[in-house]
Amino acid sequence: MTRVVHPIEVRSYEILRSRLRLEHLPPLTRAVAERVVHTTADTSWAGEVLTDEAALRAGRAALLAGAELVVDARMVAAGVTSRASSVVLDEPGVAELAAAEGLTRSAAGVRLAARRVPAGAVWAVGNAPTALQELLRLAAAGELAPALVVGVPVGFVGAVEAKAALRASGLPAVSTPGERGGTPVAVAVLNALLYTDLTDTDLTDTDPEGPA
Template identity: 35%
Template structure:
């Protein structure tokens, strides 16, 4: 049941661009992507729910190669949509993700967005232990009980993704969905491959070096769009 704040928001409207012109541009962009994926790129193999995610990734980057790179567990989109509708926390590895997620969209279901990469305690422990801040940030989120039934969003730090997978494997956390699309040259491919190969939690990822926080944000927005 929606609370009074949620009831004052037109659900379908708030998930779209806020202006008529913005909606027109977005709709035209998606139409071009749908046309060109068939005309120039041999089509795609995704179901409608997953294609909404991949199409937004292409829209965000201008790169049709993501139609070949994105990977989903069987129930990934449904798991993400359901978790968002239930008000799940979203925990990110970097502030770029938390800053990029639409505040208007997540307030509909009361989804909090959390990132501890700049937390002073996390920084201090990382220096003392010789580990990355991203690892410490995920551990702090775990200790605060934020990772169970959460969407964990990793777009920058492979070490964060590896640590999340370790916690899943050790039974420390049970997230609803892991969106793991870190970009880079050191362990980015390997961390995404590890996410792809595990069987304990639903995931959305990509293969190869390409990725980044904007793609994680676009993925979350695509899931939010499908909650209404």
């Protein structure tokens, strides 16, 4: 997917790269970090995107091969414009399971989605720590086998612990270390994986819909 990059975006990346040099990073790691910084206009994000190149390449390969993308929030789905996503809150029976088991709706949605989503899907949690906690529980039980987990929930309660557990799980993952995170970060990571042209030494975005 190629496009004519808007001059505003070209200039934005020029400014970003004049303030932040990430050429030492592997290509996809750099692309993800730069896109998060570009999306947030906050260069401090560069050191807070925790991942590795192998995990990113596995997630990118899965996405480009048509693997299902499962997300915790409709805003994440809305931000990934090049393809459809499954939103766990839209799984049939979410409200009923949440009430019966004392779960949040996000956690209930992850549990229900895991029953039908095949191995090799990409899962993204940008909002709800409880969704990430349930995802990790299911993965540990062998009920979920993701190609990549983008786990960047935001919040003062449970987010730090859930992301630390993700990093300790051994799953291929992208996370952030502290309370910061959220939908924009999750969207930026996913769009970087989908749109980055790895043959371009400048890592020019190839998003046909424009920047996230």
